[in-house]
Amino acid sequence: MSTFTITEKLKEVASKENITRFYDEATEDYEFWSKDLNMHFGYYTPFKTSVFRRDSMLNEMNKQVYNRLQVSNQNSLIADLGCGIGGTIRYGLKKYPLLHIIGVTLSSFQVHEGNKKLKDKKGLILEEDYTSTSFKTNSINGAYAIESFCHSGHSKEAFQEAYRILKPNSKLVIADAFLKKDEEQLCLGSNYCYEQLCKGWSLEGLGNIHSVKNRLEQIGFKNIIVEDISYRVAPSVLHVPFAITGFILKKLFRKEFLKPQSWKNLKGSLFALLSGLHINNFGYYLITAEKKQF
């Protein structure tokens, strides 16, 4: 019997090459999920967003993240760590026209296509690893990572790099799914869903929310606020079966083949939904952490 833990097995699944291949090939599919090209789940606010209009919830997640950054609109520089095709960057620039926003991603497809959409705007996407960026130390007024740090298992290296680039007193906001316990403590069903989710979406793993908070503290972050927003995110997660069915039907209708990475994406989406049903083991959180003043 293999003595490897899930995390060790998933390191291979979430190699840089696999993540890059996944997003180079599957990013186009997200147009079906979000017209605004948001590659994340949404945030439901009663009477403000509609459970039937997915993009209203996805954009509300962008809003919630920017609200927590609390940056001054005036010429601040924001970093989007794992920016996809720039959906959140475009939202930020529309809402706060004086901001400058730079995103990093591993996918050259996302860099190319995302920058086309940012032409003549104060945004830019770079092909860089968020664990070792080219940003200067203490140079950024605010940083966020939406469903991107899970690709490196919410690793210390990712948090450390965010800490390095932030100016003192500025904030890091993370929106992502986390485990509520260690992966060894997951029940059989959760364990299966977790492994399939990570394999489908090329994730190294989800951090245990309690350990993640400690990790951020050890690095030096202060005033760490952890909010469980699982119930706000649930309505958009429930869109997954409808989105998957619609996507497959569209492909069949057009007599188009599903690419290997599209299958992986569908598998990841389905197991995200199934994992979400195990509410004792998985949760979706917004974390806000501030860099200490020297």
Ligand SMILES: C[S@@+](CC[C@H](N)C(=O)[O-])C[C@H]1O[C@@H](n2cnc3c(N)ncnc32)[C@H](O)[C@@H]1O
């Ligand atoms: C699910 S997408 C989320 C994109 C975006 N944050 C959004 O919400 O629309 C994950 C993103 O993380 C990026 N990513 C994963 N690992 C990365 C790494 N080590 N360095 C930079 N980007 C990374 C991927 O390239 C992809 O753009």
